[in-house]
Amino acid sequence: MLLRTPLIQAALNGARSRAEHPAIPLTPEDLAADAAAVVAAGVGALHVHPRDAAGAETLEGEAVAAALVAIRAACPGIPVGVSTGAWIAPGGAERISAMRGWRVLPDYVSINLSEDDAPEVAALAQEMGIGIEAGLWSRGDVARFLHEPWAHRVLRVLVEITEQGTDAALGAFEGVVAELDEGGWSGPILSHGLDTGFWPLLPVALRAGHDLRIGLEDVLVLPDGSPAPGNAALAEAARRRCTVAG
Template identity: 35%
Template sequence: MADQGFPPLPQIMVAPNGARRTKADHAALPVTVEETVAAAKACFEAGAGALHAHVRDADGAHVLDAGLYRQLLAQMKAAVPDMLVQITTEAVGRYSPEEQRDLVRGVRPDAVSIAVREMIPDDNMSAAQAFYGELRDQGCAVQHILYSVEDVDRFFDLDEAGVIPARSHQLLFVLGRYAADQQSAPEDLEPFLETLAKRRGSQALDWAVCAFGHRETECLVAAIRQGGKARIGFENSLWNSDGKVALDNADRVRDLAAALKAEGLTDVPRG
């Protein structure tokens, strides 16, 4: 099949809960499907065009549960039909590549984020290759999560080898995940962009950034200034650019939107 393009990601995607934080970290962090939908709607109204969705079990733990994801997608379609929903296969050290693939096959979403190092942790690539081919044929947009320069190089190696089929790729560079105290800085993006420039060739790429810690807004503005997109929210940071804890996820979106407006960087359509 020929390269299959996808609509560009919106400028702002919100990640309202992630896999690890709980209400002990912030009372407004959504845990249930209903709370996540309400947070997503508020974030859409604040300027976010997409939801990066995690679901939690009855105890509040991150799970790869197809039934919960189908429930979330149905409620999102009813409540915020114009907001893209991207599910995640994040393993959190618990789920195998096979379990990640089973989740996506059970949900059949329009969009999914997959960490290359979690889906293909070793040189046993045949199952992953078949899976990525399925997603291409289904028209599912995959955002490849890359935590390091080494991940970027490996992504392009897999692309060139045909393990990840040729298509209009979506990438997410993660800043600060393994930094001291998980605190990122705008300069953390430079090695990613340098490697991207060396490896991308003429490929169509839609890249975005998420950033851990107090400087999340600053990092995301820097990324958009250089042609990228942003993923923001309580998954990675609780703090607005003034150093204060945000009221909720919509407050984080408003903080970023205001910073972008101040620099004249809001010309990318929301959806």
């Protein structure tokens, strides 16, 4: 039985394209509309990948500002986070310069510990007063994270399982969580799977007392395997699962 209500974070778009799902939100207006819908469904935090005019992921200041301003107007008071993935334009080390140009700041950024310059991105986020989610995809990421001097200052760790299928996803999840336990981590954990590993992992993460992430970035179908109409339907499905578990 759950001892608390988990935080549900909605990952609205990620790197997905409209070819993968026609309801992927791309523009600031799309993101704001989806954000309002998922918050109405019980979501308490948001994670987005801002897009440029062509719909490509970007960390350029104007696009980041437009997305954040629109979302905050639709959902005042709801924390909004942005990915800093190395693949996002302008890419690699250049994204440090892009972040320095931000004039509208997210509440937090997600930083992948699998990326070589994660410490530099984390240092900049701290300098700018932006919260950090530490993205952990493997046991090796956990070991690296726990040795970082800023580890105790993150908002939470984000256990991101990309392995597909029930057995592979749960095995990877258990390995990452075991590494965190062995390392003495006692802070918040937010977990999610990806595609065919998503729904099998969710109840296991709930039983472990973790917060959850859901959205079209992570999964395109509902628990019964039918196509999800959009982010709001996924958020509602996750909320129902949390209610049943509680």
